[in-house]
Amino acid sequence: MKHLAQFLVAVITLIHVFWASAAYAGDVYFDSKWTLWQNADILIWTTEKDSPIDPKEFCLSLRRNNTGIGEPKCRLFGEWERDTVATRYASWLSNNIEPGLEAHYLKARHPSMMAKFQALEDKIVLYITDKGSDLKIAIFDENASEPRAVGSVSKNADKIALGDEIASTLFDRHTTRRLSKEERLKKESEPDDLYKETPTFRSWGGISAGFAQAQIPLTPDNWYSSHTRSRVGNYRITKDSVSLWNFIDDSTPLFTVYVGGIWFGFIGGEIFYRYSSHDVKIDERDSVYEELDHWNFSQHEIGLNVLLSRSFEPFKWLDLHLFTFLGFQYSFYSEDIELKDSKKAPSKEYETRIRFEDAYKGALFGFGTQCVFLHHYGISVRTGLSSRGKDIYTEPSPDAAAEPTTIGASTIDWFISFGLEYHWTPFK
Amino acid sequence: MVLATALLLTSCASSYHWSKSHPAYARAPYGELSITGLQTALVLTRTKWFANRLDFGDSTQIKATEFCAKAIEREFRSAYSNLSVLPDSLLAEFPEESQKLDERIFMKGKLPEQGVSIKDAAGNIPPQILLIHEVIIGTDLKRENFFDYALIHNESEERRDVKNISAIISYTLWDNVKQRPLFSAVDEIQHPVLKLSLTDLEQLMRQTVQQIRKNLYQGAGK
Structure with a gap:
């Protein structure tokens, strides 16, 4: 009780002090x-x-x-x-x-x-x-x-x-x-920090690492499950072959090297090379694969993007470029397959295994941002969709039914990548 | 699409604010009021049209505006038992200033200086003065054509068939004790006519005064 009284006195004093101040x-x-x-x-x-x-x-x-x-x-x-x-x-x-x-x-x-x-x-x-x-x-x-x-x-x-x-x-x-x-006089004649001329041309080179998968975020699983859950039986059998993701693993790391440039901070282009490696999704229950050591495909893509960009300069040391891009690419798959050392001759199924097309062409689009520090050192994030395929609509011919179907005629994935860039302005 | 555009346009047009109240404007004038501006603020547009229909002889502009000023004064007298009309010369020396009512609406008029109270002929200081800046009388007038700075340079179409005679009036209720504008507004009044007579013109002026009084009440305490 005594403590309570002391506490109350303290509180009242504090209130008085606050009120007085x-x-x-x-x-x-x-x-x-x-x-x-x-x-x-x-x-x-x-x-x-x-x-x-x-x-x-x-x-x-x-x-x-x-x-x-x-x-x-x-x-x-x-x-x-x-x-x-x-x-x-x-x-x-x-x-x-x-x-x-x-x-x-x-x-x-x-x-x-x-x-x-x-x-x-x-x-x-x-x-x-x-x-x-x-x-x-x-x-x-x-x-x-x-x-x-x-x-x-x-x-x-x-x-x-x-x-x-x-x-x-x-x-x-x-x-x-x-x-x-x-x-005062000097300050009046100084240029404004926030006033900066956009260079006529700005270029950059960069490397980036990222991730790609068939499923686009925030879309339901079942749009993709027929492709992603598919397994390759007997070196060539799948339910359908419209997407490459029926055969090979879709979610993999992705590496890119690129150079680009932009005119007046508005319209630009970018050439890139992308690499990723995809394991073949073999059906483990199939005994024919017992001879196999490994089987995967390296995906090599080269392409060209057109960029539209808008620049901001929130601080003197930071340029922020938001951009959207649209481009095309060629995709090549190189197969890496090897049998176990103990196996002398491959099976007949091995000989007649699936073969991809020589090259696929596709499109990609997306958006991203470049944060450039001190006018040179940039980090960038970009995300988008890319596709690879083959013209399905060829001229009909009498023996169309006998022609082999195109494997991976419509292969789409979503990607995100984080890059380190160096920016420079070769001419102002 | 057309509907959407039309909606957009009408919504823009209705978003104007035509009046502005001072935070200290708590009560509309009651019983007592002074007004000034009646000698020079009135302007008649389409004088020829009016001259053809009214029997004023040669000087329609002068006589019609005098007639309208008297009509306004009569209507104010019936509304305020203690009305005094101050001569326009009291404001003559002050510069014209603009008051912003809305993003694009600016109203021009002379305001007394800060720190100087206007005195009437007897040397009294009237507490509140209604400063009438401009009264434009014409046919089918729209106030945005006169007060929206984006539209001011548009040439208005001269309509052959007149539906209404109209008055546009800009005014400020002035606190003469503390020298501040209590309420400023631009009003537009339309009066339909078939065959113009002086009664129509008087009716238009009466409606104008009624509109001012209504706005003075609505603007108070906002």
């Missing part, structure tokens, strides 16, 4: 991203006869509250206090600052007032007006003819305490180093 920090109506300079020049612009804060003491308050502020200079802004247009706007502002009103409702409309704001150059104007129960404060700088931040602080006859409160309400933020006159 919240009240102390004043009330901010809105605060846009204005820049607080190191060694800031602060001009105190007030509608009151006697300034509610003392410029020198306010500078000390700033240094107490914000260690990064350096050596600020503060003074009363007499020029504006004597100016008719500025005085009218100041009294208007005093009437119009209300909680909930956004900055654009407080915009100065008079052209010569706008000109005054533009002429401020790095100086920060602190506007203070007495509203009886509290003081409304606003910050102006050269970038807008409306207040960048508005808030209120409670009234306090103690000028030092009031200065502290204002400093902690609106000046509690990171400071930025001010540029010298020369630096």
Whole structure:
């Protein structure tokens, strides 16, 4: 029970501390991203006869509250206090600052007032007006003819305490180093970081490793199961032979070497060579295979892609190219088959085993992205579908039935690959 | 496809915002109101068409707009027991400014300076002033042709068969104490006519004032 009481006292104290600090920090109506300079020049612009804060003491308050502020200079802004247009706007502002009103409702409309704001150059104007129960404060700088931040602080006859409160309400933020006159001039003539000319031609070379399989992700198994579950019996027998995946394993690693180039960051081309190795899916129950040591096919593909690309530059050191590609390819299969050493002569079935076509032609399409770091070093991801086949529609002939059917006339797979690339611009 | 395009077009047309309220506009004026702009804001288009049908003699433009201004004033007087009409010269020295009502809708008009309250002839400060910027009177007018900056340069077709006489009015309810626009709007009023008479013109002006009052009520407290 005693502990509970202690705990409650602690909680109440904490709440008091929070409440007190919240009240102390004043009330901010809105605060846009204005820049607080190191060694800031602060001009105190007030509608009151006697300034509610003392410029020198306010500078000390700033240094107490914000260690990064350096050596600020503060003074009363007499020029504006004597100016008719500025005085009218100041009294208007005093009437119009209300909680909930956004900055654009407080915009100065008079052209010569706008000109005054533009002429401020790095100086920060602190506007203070007495509203009886509290003081409304606003910050102006050269970038807008409306207040960048508005808030209120409670009234306090103690000028030092009031200065502290204002400093902690609106000046509690990171400071930025001010540029010298020369630096300013130089910066104005510097090209924009985000402005970059697209090179006329950009080229790249790369290697990639990936994976291919017959099943396209997010599509049902049963679209492919007749092909992927098929087994080769007796060196040549399958249910059907329309897809090569009836004979050989479809899901394998895939390796690619490629070079490409793009004009104006928009349209380009790419030549590639792809390699993968596929085991034949022999029916293990078949005793005829007892003689076999291994049997697989290497798939070699060469082709050409056309790319359409769109480039982004999120950071200075990163170029992002999104692209889509469409291309064609020729596929060749080289057989690698060997009998066990103990076997002297192959069986008759071995001699009459399945033979693939010399070459298949196909198409591929997909999309991907290249992330190029420091204009040269790229990593890329691409995914798509590729096909390989043979024209099925040949001219009908009288002995069509006697002709052998084309094996693998429609073989499609999905692939994804990750590549390392080097990019260069041979001419700008 | 045609239907879809038509839908798209109509949906675009109806997406305009024709009025804008200040967050501090809580209550529409009641009983007391000052208006200004009636001397110079009115413009009659297709003067010849009106001249052929109304018996104003040589100076249809001047006399018809005077007639309309009086009709507007009469209607306002019947609505606000304490109405004062301020001379246009009070605003003459101020620059013309534009107020944005919507992405493409900008309305031009003179507004008093910040920090300066308008005083009437007796030296009083009226709390709220209805600033009438522009009243365009014509036949079958559409307000988007006048206020949508993308359409402003389109030449409007001159229709031979007139279905309506119309008025387009742009105005601002001005808070004279705090010098801020409380409610700004552009209204379009159509009045069907078969054979034009002065009664039709007066009727159009009455409808215009009624529309303004309706909008002033609807815009409050938004």
